[in-house]
Amino acid sequence: MQFIIMLITFIGIVLFLVYPVKFSAEALGADNTGFGRCFFAVIASVFISTFTESIGISALIQLVITLAGTAVVFSFLLGAKLVQGFIIALLSTLIQFGLTFALIGLGSMFGLLKS
Template sequence: MIAAKILRAERTSFMRCLLVVIASVAAETIASNLVDNELIAGLIAIAFTGLCISLILGAKYLQSIVIAVLSIGVQLGLAILLAGLFGGVVRFGT
């Protein structure tokens, strides 16, 4: 939502940005299930997420690609942070 406002997308309401996040996660999941190579799957996910952002938020496609890269970076950063916080708490095996 912040990246969309900074890059001046036309429609930046909370519900639209939430829909973009859901579409981004769906794009990442579908791309990783269809393609074995992680790099190609990531590029497909970024391209499809950019398309979704341009349709939902009304941004230009290049703006949408930048928003997609930023949102995926935030998702990965939060995943790493949560794994670091709870990595020692959850024990698997013995």
């Protein structure tokens, strides 16, 4: 039973991370918007984020480097221009924040979150 719960959780996390990138890339007219390409773009973005965190620089510089690196990766893997890659990164992050806040709101509305 625990394996099934773990598998469902993993699938949910993957969908939560990949589909905002896919929707953003499709909305902005990127050439390669398949699930596999978006999945690898998200994995590369996570590697960039982890690398900038390990350097030990200020949070603002980490954010700028991560966004720039993610824009380059998105433009390369998704077949978009550099500016489109940057906007895809920002838009997908905003969608993920919105979904997170919606889930938190639903959880607190139905009493699933205890304070």
